[in-house]
Amino acid sequence: MLQVSYIRENKEQVLERLAVKNFKQPELVEEVIRLDDVRKQTQNRTDSISAEANAAAKQIGELMRAGKKEEAEILKANTGKWKEEIKQYGDELAAVESELQQKLVLLPNLPHSTVPKGLTPEENEVVLEQGDKPQLPAEALPHWELAAKYKLIDFELGVKITGAGFPVYKGKGAKLQRAMIAYFLDEAEKAGYEEVVVPLLVNEASGFGTGQLPDKEGQMYFVNEDNLYLIPTAEVPVTNLYRDVILKADELPVKNCGYTPCFRREAGSYGAHVRGLNRLHQFDKVEIVQVVRPEDSYKVLEEMSAHVQGLLQKLGLPYRVLRLCGGDMGFASALTYDMETWSAAQQRWLEVSSVSNFETFQSNRLKLRYRNAEGKTQLAHTLNGSALALPRIMATLLENNQTERGIKIPEVLVPYTRFEWIE
């Protein structure tokens, strides 16, 4: 959520930045400022009436104690009108605050100055491309066929017990999955991230805090009975660990990592391009999250990007890094890098990580602050990234590493899998 004070002071710049994100309702900016004006006036009025009423109540109390009952009664008789007014203006204030809030949450985060204009994924900027794309023989198989051939993943079984998009991993497929989770967590720990194990269901306040609600309500599974959402990413519970928190300066940066399954409804997306592991309703992911000082956040974003790239390099996967254009970025992000690996059998890039700086967009919703050098509270910056999302890594590994003998496990994973080949 943007800060009203910032919008007021930088209106032109805000409009300019929103245009980069292809925001369709620039008139909301004026509206927010107008509502904030009304809010201030209304609060002013409400406060001064409350002040009068408080003063009168105090006086009555003093008279009562002094035994001057009659005088107190006279005052009491005059206080009747405060009540109605306080109620009326209080309601007005609540109404305008609520209206302001409703408009405010519709405004997406402002994109960083380096974010390219553009509407579609094709307009994302390729920052770098690394690693050689393997040349597979003509008889090379896509991962879903490899998964069947080596009995690694059973999609049909998943359909039976749940539905499409909920695969069952078996044997070496299951072990490889677990190995990657352990490896990614260990690498994150080496990079200074403290591991957390968090709930997989979150309440509405948490969904709001990181920006999924109300914007992406339909993408989350919802447990009606208990009013809880299944997490679409560990970002939600992990970042919300710091909701309503004022951190001491020396507690920054906060660095957490965590493995969780992720649940996404992804309604209406079926077809060849989502075959196999390409898009699932449930998948595993290791997430890294940081809470930092504003002045450090872009340096930290690069550091997190480098961490993700390091993982891909160690796995020996060809990848590229995209700087997302305004139209393809998430609602809450100021700058996002997507990492994609080259899936050799499918001949396409697969997104395996997304690293974002949210600046104060989330912290403003979360009320996540820290005490700066002057001792004043200030909104911190939040960042997160996948390190990594498992299914497409699995897909790429299977496809790119297939040989006549079988599938070669990357060296870094062997200590975790305790086998070198799937054959």
Added chain:
RNA sequence: GGAGAGGUGUCUGAGUGGUCGAAAGAGCACGCCUGGAAAGUGUGUAUACGCCAAAAGUGUAUCGAGGGUUCGAAUCCCUCCCUCUCCGCCA
């Protein structure tokens, strides 16, 4: 799931209608003391919003959340949430 108790500031904890944003202690910060530290001692120590050019100051709100009673609510009433104890169930 049943019965009972309770939710106060960073923490412990007092406060059952007014002078309470809230005693006291601990912690923390700064100062004094000390060769240095401990002890001792002094001062300070919530958040948000409004007014003010800003600071100072000042107004309002907040004692789990929301509503109500009252001139006045941390304190009384209602609803919800959460925690603890006992019983039941259970990996």
